[in-house]
Amino acid sequence: MIPLILAIGNTEISNIEGVSIAGATPELTKLTPPGDAEFLFYDKLKVVDGIPITPEGHPTPGIITKASKELANFPVIILRGGTYLPPSVPHVHISSYVGKDFRKAPALKNLEEIIEKSIIFGKEIQNMKINEIMVGESIPGGTTTAMAVLRSLGYNALTSSAAPENPMDLKMKIIKDGFRRINIHQGDFKDKPLDALRELGDPMLASVVGLSLGFRGKIYLAGGTQMLAIAALLKSLGESLDRFEIITTGWIKKDKSSTFEKTAKDIGISYKFVYLNFSGSKFRGLKDYERGYVKEGVGAGGSSWIALKNGFKEEDIARKVEEIYERLLAL
Numbered sequence: 001m002i003p004l005i006l007a008i009g010n011t012e013i014s015n016i017e018g019v020s021i022a023g024a025t026p027e028l029t030k031l032t033p034p035g036d037a038e039f040l041f042y043d044k045l046k047v048v049d050g051i052p053i054t055p056e057g058h059p060t061p062g063i064i065t066k067a068s069k070e071l072a073n074f075p076v077i078i079l080r081g082g083t084y085l086p087p088s089v090p091h092v093h094i095s096s097y098v099g100k101d102f103r104k105a106p107a108l109k110n111l112e113e114i115i116e117k118s119i120i121f122g123k124e125i126q127n128m129k130i131n132e133i134m135v136g137e138s139i140p141g142g143t144t145t146a147m148a149v150l151r152s153l154g155y156n157a158l159t160s161s162a163a164p165e166n167p168m169d170l171k172m173k174i175i176k177d178g179f180r181r182i183n184i185h186q187g188d189f190k191d192k193p194l195d196a197l198r199e200l201g202d203p204m205l206a207s208v209v210g211l212s213l214g215f216r217g218k219i220y221l222a223g224g225t226q227m228l229a230i231a232a233l234l235k236s237l238g239e240s241l242d243r244f245e246i247i248t249t250g251w252i253k254k255d256k257s258s259t260f261e262k263t264a265k266d267i268g269i270s271y272k273f274v275y276l277n278f279s280g281s282k283f284r285g286l287k288d289y290e291r292g293y294v295k296e297g298v299g300a301g302g303s304s305w306i307a308l309k310n311g312f313k314e315e316d317i318a319r320k321v322e323e324i325y326e327r328l329l330a331l
Contacts, residue, residue: 135302139203
């Protein structure tokens with residue numbers, strides 16, 4: 001059974017009003033990553049008194065991962081790349097260092113430490129004779145840092161958003177402000193991936209890059225446009241992308257505000273989509289996935305793919321998601 005490694009992190013970029021809806025307020029996005037990790041093991045969160053559903057009724061994409069895990073029973077390992085608070089579940093601690101607002105300062109002054117520890121972890125996974133791993137993420141504001149990294153590496157990329165209206169103008173302004181601080185233009189870090197990570201990245205990106213350097217088997221990157229940044233960084237570091245594949249949801253394919261497929265082809269990373277459908281749900285919060293809300297995160301697409309590989313169908317996952325949603329409302 002392929003294990004899911006969920007890398008969680010925070011960046012101060014999510015504190016900017018309008019960047020992320022992965023939390024009811026920018027302040028609450030600080031709790032989203034540990035909350036997502038806890039939700040895979042508990043229904044009621046411990047980091048905050050509540051359930052992982054926004055006031056508008058939209059559940060975390062972790063509900064798909066949780067449903068897939070309950071069906072296929074694959075192992076989950078939480079990797080804390082750098083968060084405000086630790087999750088109240090067993091986890092591998094890499095760092096408690098939160099990514100800085102790159103408009104004002106380098107994002108990751110402790111980049112080498114994160115990468116070094118993540119490489120060690122990756123090597124230990126390798127020593128367990130595991131041949132394949134699935135790597136997911138949870139980091140509010142992460143599509144903005146990913147887009148900044150991709151553009152600094154020379155890709156004319158537009159990343160996705162958890163909102164139906166992608167705040168692209170805001171993302172572009174934040175990135176331009178970051179580039180101005182460093183005094184660079186698009187593509188100036190093409191051959192300087194560690195500079196791109198240090199100046200513009202986040203702890204999730206750094207920890208997954210390190211993990212990927214330490215573990216030498218097949219790596220499935222379970223996520224959307226943020227995983228493109230990881231692939232681009234690894235390519236720039238001289239890694240062959242033959243052992244990597246992005247697996248994400250069909251909602252990412254439908255997102256016309258992002259350049260997922262074009263950027264994936266520019267980088268040279270293979271990818272596949274898992275097509276879930278919540279249009280028949282009795283809950284508006286799930287139906288809204290079909291209207292462009294949420295789309296991906298917490299390894300949703302990759303976890304679904306593991307369930308499908310183990311004989312379950314897309315309808316089984318959707319039914320289990322519905323069951324978990326109902327269970328949450330009863331708490």
